[in-house]
Amino acid sequence: MSKPRLVVVGNGMAGIRTLEELLRLAPGKYEVTVFGAEPRPNYNRILLSPVLAGEQDFDAIVLNGYDWYREHGVTLRAGVRVTRIDRARRRVIGADGSEAPYDRLLLATGSDPFLPDIPGIRLPGVLAYRDIADTEAMIEAARAHRRAVVIGGGLLGLEAANGLAARGMQVTVVHLADWLMERQLDAAAGALLRQSLEARGIAFLTGAATEALVPGESGRVAAVRVRGMDPIPADLVVVAVGIRPSVALARDAGLPAERGIRVDDTLQTFDPRIYAVGECVSHRGVVYGLVAPLFEMARVCANHLAGHGIARYTGSVTSTRLKVTGIDLFSAGDFMGGAGKEEITLADPVGGVYKKLVIRDDRLVGACLYGDTADGAWYFRLLREARPVGEIRDALMFGETNLGDTGHQGQSRAAAMADDAEVCGCNGVCKGTIVAAIKAQGLFTLEDVRRHTKASASCGSCTGLVEQILMATAGGDYSAAPAQKAMCGCTERSHEEVRRAIRAQRLLSIPEAMAFLEWQRPDGCATCRPALNYYLISTWPKEAVDDPQSRYINERAHANIQKDGSFSVIPRMWGGETTPAELRRIADVAEKYAIRTVKVTGGQRIDLLGARKADLPAIWRDLAMPSGHAYAKALRTVKTCVGSEWCRFGTQDSTDMGKRLERALWRMYAPHKVKLAVSGCPRNCAEAGIKDVGVIGVDSGWEIYVAGNGGIKTEVAQILCKVRTAAEVLETAGAFLQLYREEGWYLERTVHYVARVGLEHVKRRVIEEGESRAALWQRLQFALDGEPDPWHEAPAARVDLRQFAPLAAAEVADVDG
Amino acid sequence: MSTAEHWQGVCSVDDVPLRGARVLARPAGGDIAIFRTAAGGVFALLDRCPHKGGPLSQGIVHGETVACPLHNWQIGLGDGRAQAPDTGCAARFAVRVVDGQVCLRAADLGGDGAAAA
Numbered sequence: 063m064s065k066p067r068l069v070v071v072g073n074g075m076a077g078i079r080t081l082e083e084l085l086r087l088a089p090g091k092y093e094v095t096v097f098g099a100e101p102r103p104n105y106n107r108i109l110l111s112p113v114l115a116g117e118q119d120f121d122a123i124v125l126n127g128y129d130w131y132r133e134h135g136v137t138l139r140a141g142v143r144v145t146r147i148d149r150a151r152r153r154v155i156g157a158d159g160s161e162a163p164y165d166r167l168l169l170a171t172g173s174d175p176f177l178p179d180i181p182g183i184r185l186p187g188v189l190a191y192r193d194i195a196d197t198e199a200m201i202e203a204a205r206a207h208r209r210a211v212v213i214g215g216g217l218l219g220l221e222a223a224n225g226l227a228a229r230g231m232q233v234t235v236v237h238l239a240d241w242l243m244e245r246q247l248d249a250a251a252g253a254l255l256r257q258s259l260e261a262r263g264i265a266f267l268t269g270a271a272t273e274a275l276v277p278g279e280s281g282r283v284a285a286v287r288v289r290g291m292d293p294i295p296a297d298l299v300v301v302a303v304g305i306r307p308s309v310a311l312a313r314d315a316g317l318p319a320e321r322g323i324r325v326d327d328t329l330q331t332f333d334p335r336i337y338a339v340g341e342c343v344s345h346r347g348v349v350y351g352l353v354a355p356l357f358e359m360a361r362v363c364a365n366h367l368a369g370h371g372i373a374r375y376t377g378s379v380t381s382t383r384l385k386v387t388g389i390d391l392f393s394a395g396d397f398m399g400g401a402g403k404e405e406i407t408l409a410d411p412v413g414g415v416y417k418k419l420v421i422r423d424d425r426l427v428g429a430c431l432y433g434d435t436a437d438g439a440w441y442f443r444l445l446r447e448a449r450p451v452g453e454i455r456d457a458l459m460f461g462e463t464n465l466g467d468t469g470h471q472g473q474s475r476a477a478a479m480a481d482d483a484e485v486c487g488c489n490g491v492c493k494g495t496i497v498a499a500i501k502a503q504g505l506f507t508l509e510d511v512r513r514h515t516k517a518s519a520s521c522g523s524c525t526g527l528v529e530q531i532l533m534a535t536a537g538g539d540y541s542a543a544p545a546q547k548a549m550c551g552c553t554e555r556s557h558e559e560v561r562r563a564i565r566a567q568r569l570l571s572i573p574e575a576m577a578f579l580e581w582q583r584p585d586g587c588a589t590c591r592p593a594l595n596y597y598l599i600s601t602w603p604k605e606a607v608d609d610p611q612s613r614y615i616n617e618r619a620h621a622n623i624q625k626d627g628s629f630s631v632i633p634r635m636w637g638g639e640t641t642p643a644e645l646r647r648i649a650d651v652a653e654k655y656a657i658r659t660v661k662v663t664g665g666q667r668i669d670l671l672g673a674r675k676a677d678l679p680a681i682w683r684d685l686a687m688p689s690g691h692a693y694a695k696a697l698r699t700v701k702t703c704v705g706s707e708w709c710r711f712g713t714q715d716s717t718d719m720g721k722r723l724e725r726a727l728w729r730m731y732a733p734h735k736v737k738l739a740v741s742g743c744p745r746n747c748a749e750a751g752i753k754d755v756g757v758i759g760v761d762s763g764w765e766i767y768v769a770g771n772g773g774i775k776t777e778v779a780q781i782l783c784k785v786r787t788a789a790e791v792l793e794t795a796g797a798f799l800q801l802y803r804e805e806g807w808y809l810e811r812t813v814h815y816v817a818r819v820g821l822e823h824v825k826r827r828v829i830e831e832g833e834s835r836a837a838l839w840q841r842l843q844f845a846l847d848g849e850p851d852p853w854h855e856a857p858a859a860r861v862d863l864r865q866f867a868p869l870a871a872a873e874v875a876d877v878d879g
Numbered sequence: 880m881s882t883a884e885h886w887q888g889v890c891s892v893d894d895v896p897l898r899g900a901r902v903l904a905r906p907a908g909g910d911i912a913i914f915r916t917a918a919g920g921v922f923a924l925l926d927r928c929p930h931k932g933g934p935l936s937q938g939i940v941h942g943e944t945v946a947c948p949l950h951n952w953q954i955g956l957g958d959g960r961a962q963a964p965d966t967g968c969a970a971r972f973a974v975r976v977v978d979g980q981v982c983l984r985a986a987d988l989g990g991d992g993a994a995a996a
Contacts (some may be wrong), residue, residue, distance in 0.1 A: 612939070869902065
């Protein structure tokens with residue numbers, strides 16, 4: 063049986079991106095033919111401006127060269143414009159008369175420049191600015207001519223003006239609106255932009271309506287006539303007043319297309335065999351002209367073409383950056399503000415910095431930045447995630463202060479970094495490497511960069527920096543992740559959706575969850591299986607069955623794997639207290655099993671490093687101490703100071719409080735590791751201010767702090783409440799941790815969980831609603847009741863002891879081949 | 880002496896957990912990881928990730944891939960290859976299941992990985 067045929071009309075970024083996604087999901091499913099009106103391979107249209115300005119050449123912006131088409135068995139008909147779709151006979155007809163039959167058709171026709179109906183618009187010397195041919199014509203004109211007029215002071219017009227000025231032309235921009243880029247900037251930012259472009263020698267006429275283009279004696283354009291002014295001499299006129307979705311082909315074929323080709327959430331048109339993506343479509347009445355939404359559409363469309371049929375496109379929030387070297391501006395969302403919205407502005411006209419943030423209902427809904435756009439990526443993230451900003455409002459304007467982050471020397475401004483400066487401290491990736499990969503491989507998304515360079519792929523602390531580099535290098539309108547991020551490549555579902563479904567549908571096993579949630583890979587991957595396993599056992603304790611094979615090795619072997627494949631063993635010491643007998647046993651174990659390093663940990667216990675896996679069960683037996691769970695996404699330690707029993711300053715018995723907390727909470731699995739500390743007085747020697755739960759004794763009781771973190775980014779814990787008794791400390795801390803266990807996303811620390819849901823939500827559930835607190839605390843106790851110690855109750859804890867016994871080839875019997 | 884076509888049983892199939900692995904120690908060193916997938920496929924690779932030598936036997940097995948426990952490289956069980964954009968290859972060993980017994984070539988059991996298939 064021959065393969066079904068897929069024909070793609072449009073060799074631009076949207077069409078080919080869809081094809082790339084499709085080839086990844088279902089290689090070889092279709093016989094593919096691509097029609098492109100331009101006689102070129104697929105190139106990065108965003109980077110036409112740097113080509114015009116002479117900063118890059120065409121070869122540098124090719125995304126997929128001809129060899130890519132060959133390698134993937136894709137037939138490219140470059141230079142053939144499709145003139146007609148015969149839906150009845152299911153074929154497309156090219157301008158050269160050739161035909162191509164299809165089983166599925168993908169329309170990615172992009173858009174056409176809009177040419178206003180004014181006299182002289184077709185004169186020689188009048189160009190639009192849309193493709194590489196226009197760009198080359200402009201470069202050519204700049205060699206021979208001196209005076210250029212650009213009609214339109216929007217994104218494209220200004221990039222054209224800047225490029226022509228850079229090539230030595232005298233440029234005047236004629237713009238109808240009152241300020242530049244009025245759809246992306248407010249008046250104040252528009253004025254700053256005008257100032258800096260004027261400093262480059264570009265002249266501007268705003269509020270100016272073009273009436274006619276006037277020919278000279280040669281027949282070439284010679285002047286532009288603007289209402290109420292003297293004619294402006296011009297040898298070259300670039301018309302950049304807007305683009306219109308290219309819908310004629312679809313409309314002629316009878317497909318509903320108003321402003322754009324109408325598609326549903328699966329990117330399907332009115333004809334179920336025909337899909338459409340990119341600038342040519344109208345989705346829920348919105349037409350997009352930036353690359354980020356196109357890529358989101360491509361991902362969804364490919365999913366349906368591959369036959370998976372579960373992804374949905376629900377629209378995009380977009381951001382804008384001008385690709386003019388040396389000018390930094392950024393805008394996103396509803397940056398104009400107005401009734402019902404609040405604005406925070408910072409203006410430094412002398413320094414050339416302007417920032418405006420628009421807030422509605424405690425959410426950031428728009429941002430407009432000029433001069434300093436380093437935090438654009440961060441604002442854009444806040445905007446897409448619709449995260450409450452009340453708690454960070456005071457500091458919002460000053461951006462995501464990465465200063466204090468570890469691993470990249472406190473750098474928070476990617477633009478200021480040298481090429482050889484390290485961005486990702488985990489994987490040793492420098493800025494230059496990232497920039498080179500983005501350019502050479504045509505990367506657009508954070509995921510792409512992670513995959514190709516490993517930058518930000520480990521601890522993630524440099525994600526903000528990498529996003530900044532992407533924005534600056536890929537041209538800014540790079541593809542940001544959708545707000546509801548899929549858990550992994552096996553599913554379209556977000557962590558939140560998966561958690562909700564497991565609860566609502568009472569899913570009790572990984573196969574059940576994967577079946578109900580339509581997992582695309584039947585066996586999942588190393589990312590989703592541990593998450594699913596945690597969600598199941600935390601949602602349905604005593605009912606869902608733990609799957610050790612879906613746990614990371616540390617939680618399967620109950621020890622911490624080291625770089626040489628050996629393991630480390632940390633026994634539990636309640637509240638950091640130990641005894642001579644325990645210390646003797648630890649010493650004996652260290653000698654008996656040739657432990658290379660014995661180290662005191664930051665959590666007040668002792669680490670035995672370099673244990674052989676085969677020795678682990680014997681080590682546990684000989685230690686005769688409980689598992690410290692130092693290897694697990696679970697309660698680790700409760701660090702304590704000596705407290706009132708010994709300390710002359712102590713006001714409370716912090717050691718006893720710590721031991722009680724640890725005994726109540728040990729064996730508690732959680733989305734990520736959990737660390738507690740208890741200090742006996744406000745001197746806080748146990749460092750309770752940077753723990754998931756920190757308890758500080760004061761004369762009248764205990765203060766409870768939550769969501770601190772001493773890791774990648776030091777985060778000071780926030781006060782949750784003050785209580786009087788030890789019993790209240792237990793119930794409150796337990797209720798908070800149970801809420802985190804029930805609502806946190808896998809691998810999300812408490813600090814990020816609380817930032818996501820808001821401290822107010824936590825306070826309501828844990829403090830204000832007494833019944834809620836009691837119920838949470840009760841559910842946690844139910845979950846932990848009778849939980850086995852994996853070191854000493856292996857069968858009950860589902861520890862597969864076979865893993866500790868290596869097979870030996872010498873002992874096996876022969877079998878005939 | 881064993882020949883290349885002489886196969887030796889090393890354990891029962893059921894000794895290898897589904898979506899898991901066992902380690903086969905060789906006298907001359909160079910452990911072999913024996914994997915069993917959810918679908919019941921059995922594979923054998925040198926127990927060393929081509930990246931930094933992590934023990935692949937300790938990784939999470941999904942489909943016909945294992946995720947190295949050290950840095951999460953994805954190694955194909957069938958061909959030993961690291962998934963792009965990572966590059967590298969773990970040595971493979973021929974393996975077959977006869978009467979419920981996992982068998983390897985006797986010649987591979989004595990060596991140190993150089994004799995990989």
